[in-house]
Amino acid sequence: MSNQLSTRLIAGVPVPNTPLITKALSLAEKQMDPIGYRHVVRSWIIGNLIISRLPPTQRSAIDLEAFSIAAILHDLGWSHNPELRSHDKCFEVDGANAARTFLLREADGKEWDKHRIQLVWDSIALHTYALVAAHKEPEVSLINLGISVELLGAEFGKQSAGQALVQVSQEELDGISREFPRTGLKGHIKELMCGFCRDKPDVTYWSWVGGFGERYVEGYSSEGKIAVDLLMGGVKE
Structure with missing residues (x-):
């Protein structure tokens, strides 16, 4: 190189x-x-x-x-x-x-x-x-x-x-x-991120993309699917 x-x-x-x-x-x-x-x-x-x-x-x-x-x-x-x-x-x-x-x-x-x-x-x-x-x-x-x-x-x-x-x-x-x-960048990003939340939500719950789903996508919810829920609900003591 x-x-x-x-x-x-x-x-x-x-x-x-x-x-x-x-x-x-x-x-x-x-x-x-x-x-x-x-x-x-x-x-x-x-x-x-x-x-x-x-x-x-x-x-x-x-x-x-x-x-x-x-x-x-x-x-x-x-x-x-x-x-x-x-x-x-x-x-x-x-x-x-x-x-x-x-x-x-x-x-x-x-x-x-x-x-x-x-x-x-x-x-x-x-x-x-x-x-x-x-x-x-x-x-x-x-x-x-x-x-x-x-x-x-x-x-x-x-x-x-x-x-x-x-x-x-x-x-x-x-x-x-x-x-x-x-021109149009902000709306383009919003449209793409919301699309990911609708089309493949499982890969968005743990990432920043999920915030678009929570705010803008009807029916989207990360409740029970993010780290705090999984750890507090699943870790054995």
């Missing part, structure tokens, strides 16, 4: 440019709704912007191609394609599995060993779990951070991860959003 990758400018930000990244972008655009596709592209660009402001020693240790693949494919579990979207796994795992399948099919096996593929899998599977991702490899934690900043803004990122790590401005994020508009 080398960090000496060619780059191109997107929304004024230099981003890695490799044939595999181009294929990942094509896959995401094909499999996702336009709103979701624009979200993953913004996440990728913002993540690279954050990385570009890191000290050189930190920046040079990051696998930028693996980071880019994970950022671009992190929400393949939002796809409506039944080949990507399971009936019994959370969307994060569906996305991670789809990314692994993509890499096994498209990547050079000499450059992508099982550990590098696992890095992408972990980055996607944990992208909504900041308390875990923060203690994994930098690619994993930066995927979570870049997505969080994309969704919630620069100030949220600075408060949660520190200004030393998040040296980007809201003005820069707004410029990226002008190139890849955010």
Whole structure:
């Protein structure tokens, strides 16, 4: 793995440019709704912007191609394609599995060993779990951070991860959003999460997604199904 990758400018930000990244972008655009596709592209660009402001020693240790693949494919579990979207796994795992399948099919096996593929899998599977991702490899934690900043803004990122790590401005994020508009994002996320709660509720009870079911989906209830109920009702003494 080398960090000496060619780059191109997107929304004024230099981003890695490799044939595999181009294929990942094509896959995401094909499999996702336009709103979701624009979200993953913004996440990728913002993540690279954050990385570009890191000290050189930190920046040079990051696998930028693996980071880019994970950022671009992190929400393949939002796809409506039944080949990507399971009936019994959370969307994060569906996305991670789809990314692994993509890499096994498209990547050079000499450059992508099982550990590098696992890095992408972990980055996607944990992208909504900041308390875990923060203690994994930098690619994993930066995927979570870049997505969080994309969704919630620069100030949220600075408060949660520190200004030393998040040296980007809201003005820069707004410029990226002008190139890849955010219109409809909040409603799209709500629709998707409520759909998961209706279609495969068993994988939502223990996750943050279940909150959408409790608030918005008629008949949805996690009562008796979450950890406190199972432990207090089932642990033997």
